[in-house]
Amino acid sequence: MSHHHFDIDVVVVGTGMAGLVCAHRLRRHGVDVVALEACHQAGGRTVGVEIDGEGADLGGQFIGPGQDRVYALAAELGVATFPTYTAGANVLETETGRLLRFRGMAPKLGLLTLLDVARARFRLDRLARTVDTETPWHSPNASALDGQTLRSWIDRTVRTRSGRRFLTLACQAIWACEPSELSLLHALFYIKAAGSLSALTDFEGGAQQDRLDGGAHGLAGKLAAGLGAALRLNAPVRRIERDDSGVTVTVDDGTALRAKHVVVAAAPALAARIDYHPPLPAARDNLSQRLPMGSVIKYIATYPEPFWRTAGLSGAALSLRGPIALTADSSPRSGNRGVLIGFVNGATARDLATRSPADRRTAFLDALTRLFGPQAGTPVTLVERNWNEEPFTRGAYSAVFPPGAWTQLGPALRAPVGRIHWAGAETSPRWYGYIDGAVRSGETAADAVAQDIHPSR
Known part of the structure; x- marks a missing residue:
């Protein structure tokens, strides 16, 4: 030719x-x-499925403040946005199965643990502010930050056992991997790329604030x-x-x-x-050899109505017991039926994926029932998407940088x-x-x- x-x-x-x-x-x-x-x-x-005549998101679905380009695109395409349902209490399940109700993002973990987690969050935010998101490898102390995992930082910094456990859950929820798989520099880069840790974790004022009509x-x-x-x-x-x-x-x-x-x-x-x-070029190939995807199974459970709302719950939950890491209310704007989404992330997702579909379903619904009561155990439909099995994604939410990748090979990520x-x-x-x-x-x-x-x- x-x-x-x-x-x-x-x-x-x-x-x-x-x-x-x-x-x-x-x-x-x-x-x-x-x-x-x-x-x-x-x-x-971002891919959808029709469940009982309504579109649902099998993948990414939330948008929030500071995400100007996606809001501009939605406006250009004539797609309206609406707030994620957040009224009522959030739930945290402890490792022993105790349910704690809380508002905002600070569960009642006991004063020492709360102070410990707050201190760790403050330190992560402060460190993240030093990272240059255009060229993370040029950040102050880049090689020291990139030479350790988030796990080693948590072990060194967080004093209470339950504080460490909670930050491990946060890592699974945010990055869909274990803290031992993630470079501290990457965690800090990711926080800075969003603005702050609360921008990542919050519903109101954060990345989970809004949804798109008809789904993302x-x-x-x-x-x-x-x-x-x-x-x-x-x-x-x-x-x-x-x-x-x-x-x-x-x-x-x-x-x-x-x-x-x-x-x-x-x-x-x-x-x-x-x-x-x-x-x-070797650097580009070497970089891509080092960047696995996170591990996520997303579940969509539908009900005749959002029953948790009448019980004073928001539909948002975190579980230290597992296998569910987190849940959220994903009901349509009309609220004429209830939808809960649940995520199984990191090592738990890899483990659950080896079990039979019936076993997985049971494990998921048992956990949902503990969080939201017996009604949660009998959804009209339950749809599962294991992102790691999808041949052309092989995981989600995004690529995970292990130690050394950013500082040694980062320049190859965006260079044509x-x-x-x-x-x-x-x-x-x-x-x-x-x-x-x-x-x-x-x-x-x-x-x-x-x-x-x-x-x-």
């Missing part, structure tokens, strides 16, 4: 929110785009519909060849597209599974390789790992590529 003949200006690989936004924005720049999606539907980690997957659906024939589903990319003048992107079925640029909008672990010719550009929630210095981070990364990649194609504009 002649190297001067182009089928298209840009190929976008992967149509999660990052790829969809990138393709949408490139077209607005007047750039000719094809977006290739491995699955039978677009959306990536509705945004993906609208963007996908807008792409029309430029979106090709069931088209896993197997090979990307590059030379000085362009790229050739080859799909599973043998279709090859010649383009000026390619944007790979997939998590690093998945981007690494594509065959690159010539091979990627010739005409190959990277996008995805993992490449965003703001709201890394969130829908908003994905949107930002798609916009950033689109603008960089458009600038290259139409330098005059």
